[in-house]
Amino acid sequence: MPSPLKCSLCPQPATVHLTQIVNGKVHKVDLCEACAQAKGVTDPSGFSLAELLHKASLNPGPSAAGLRCGQCGFTAGDFKKQGRFGCPQCYETFAELLAPLLDNMHKGVTHTGKVPRRALERKSLYDRLTKLELDLTEAIKGERYEDAARARDEIHQVRQTIAPNTRPEKR
Amino acid sequence: MKIADLLATPSELTDSASSKTAIVLMTRIRLARNLAGRAFPGRAKAAQREQVLETCRDALTSATPLRRAASAEVAALTDLDKQMLVERHLISRELGSSTGQAGVVINKEQTVSVMINEEDHLRLQVLRSGLQLKKAWAAIDSLDTELEERLDYAFSPTLGYLTACPTNLGTGMRASAMMHLPALVISGQMERVVRAVNQLGLVVRGLFGEGSDASGSIFQISNQTTLGESEEQILQRLGSVLNTINEHELNARAKLLETDAHKLLDKIGRAYGILQHSHLLSSSEAMNLLSLLRLGIDLGVFPAVARAVIDRLLIECQPGHLQHAAKGMFEPGQRDVLRAGLLRTEFANFAKPDFMVVGRN
Numbered sequence: 001m002p003s004p005l006k007c008s009l010c011p012q013p014a015t016v017h018l019t020q021i022v023n024g025k026v027h028k029v030d031l032c033e034a035c036a037q038a039k040g041v042t043d044p045s046g047f048s049l050a051e052l053l054h055k056a057s058l059n060p061g062p063s064a065a066g067l068r069c070g071q072c073g074f075t076a077g078d079f080k081k082q083g084r085f086g087c088p089q090c091y092e093t094f095a096e097l098l099a100p101l102l103d104n105m106h107k108g109v110t111h112t113g114k115v116p117r118r119a120l121e122r123k124s125l126y127d128r129l130t131k132l133e134l135d136l137t138e139a140i141k142g143e144r145y146e147d148a149a150r151a152r153d154e155i156h157q158v159r160q161t162i163a164p165n166t167r168p169e170k171r
Numbered sequence: 172m173k174i175a176d177l178l179a180t181p182s183e184l185t186d187s188a189s190s191k192t193a194i195v196l197m198t199r200i201r202l203a204r205n206l207a208g209r210a211f212p213g214r215a216k217a218a219q220r221e222q223v224l225e226t227c228r229d230a231l232t233s234a235t236p237l238r239r240a241a242s243a244e245v246a247a248l249t250d251l252d253k254q255m256l257v258e259r260h261l262i263s264r265e266l267g268s269s270t271g272q273a274g275v276v277i278n279k280e281q282t283v284s285v286m287i288n289e290e291d292h293l294r295l296q297v298l299r300s301g302l303q304l305k306k307a308w309a310a311i312d313s314l315d316t317e318l319e320e321r322l323d324y325a326f327s328p329t330l331g332y333l334t335a336c337p338t339n340l341g342t343g344m345r346a347s348a349m350m351h352l353p354a355l356v357i358s359g360q361m362e363r364v365v366r367a368v369n370q371l372g373l374v375v376r377g378l379f380g381e382g383s384d385a386s387g388s389i390f391q392i393s394n395q396t397t398l399g400e401s402e403e404q405i406l407q408r409l410g411s412v413l414n415t416i417n418e419h420e421l422n423a424r425a426k427l428l429e430t431d432a433h434k435l436l437d438k439i440g441r442a443y444g445i446l447q448h449s450h451l452l453s454s455s456e457a458m459n460l461l462s463l464l465r466l467g468i469d470l471g472v473f474p475a476v477a478r479a480v481i482d483r484l485l486i487e488c489q490p491g492h493l494q495h496a497a498k499g500m501f502e503p504g505q506r507d508v509l510r511a512g513l514l515r516t517e518f519a520n521f522a523k524p525d526f527m528v529v530g531r532n
Contacts, residue, residue, distance in 0.1 A: 088207060106399045119319045
């Protein structure tokens, strides 16, 4: 932790440190005098840390504000406005923005449920196939015919494993 | 099969054979799924949505539980069709109001329905009458696994199934039970129940989801969080809370009978009278009256076989079903006339109340 702590909402040094328990989880927030006043932290009845944290993370700092998803063009501003992402890739693009939000939103931040095992197996088979095809081309180019034969056999094997009707379409 | 044919047959809920349970009317589980590398429906362009619609529809209609399912594009459905599907909990209001390249696939029994290009590419749903969390999960889990053979899901090992809204992230699962809780409502305990349930990470909503009121004392209780726990853990937590609420409702009923049986029986008797003789009934009033009769059935005032009739009427008195039966579109005022007429007919031959049963117990 860098010292002195910075305010969670602005770059001023933090002088007010709060701990609140929401849904059995401990949340900490650090604020400067001015932000603490502005957010009504001094009035405990009308103050919710969860709400504050939520707003803090929805107000992206200068670095997050400039982010744009390479896949779908979604921006941090779009997410703030809509509360939804544009595409699966957004989860990587806006990972930092999302992390504090998830903490408030869910029981945990890591998935422990079902895994699409067959889809993942299929993906790894296709990755393997792509690599083998590359190996084959390289081997032929380098006139390493034993390697080429091995690659060809393995390609045949992988293709056998992948059922013919599950070929993904080209993207 | 066409959606219109499907709407002409009873749903899992309107099917008279299924109403065995007193307090939990039905169980639903839905899974949010998206295809890898494609923009979510809210962001996707028309052509991309079209592609997703086709890919998903092909995969769905070749999945075992949906092989002979009804499939339709939302744009091809009439407003009335959509309204009836919403009233049967087979599609969401959001899907009904979507513009283009959205679809729905529903099995003949109306226990499995899938929305395409709603908020997520796929929203799978399994519906079962009564409290059947385990069976509903087994059914939706196997459908999902089968789809996974044909579709590449957007999935992250750390964050789970990736969804348009981060509130559905992880398992993408929302499990809910529809509960009839008249005694908790009458005795003014519902607010306390809602607060307690909220603290356990669960949500209470009205019959038709977010923002709907709780006419008929029917509530939906579902999990709020989807990440950080396995599906089984979520279902277990939900199940134990549902059992607790069930007990509270039974206690509240016993208490009402103990302290003020006349007041309770008066409500039930009056509801019976109004249902038999009224000429104007709003949807909300009808639901509340039907709810009181359902309570009467649970208490033994009416025979248990009548519960199925009430559960069917709870759906048939909704605006969409009412207009479908009357073959036309009607203003709310005219619908109140139709609704009262339907209920008068139904209750003309309904069993007579036996209030002595309650006194004897």
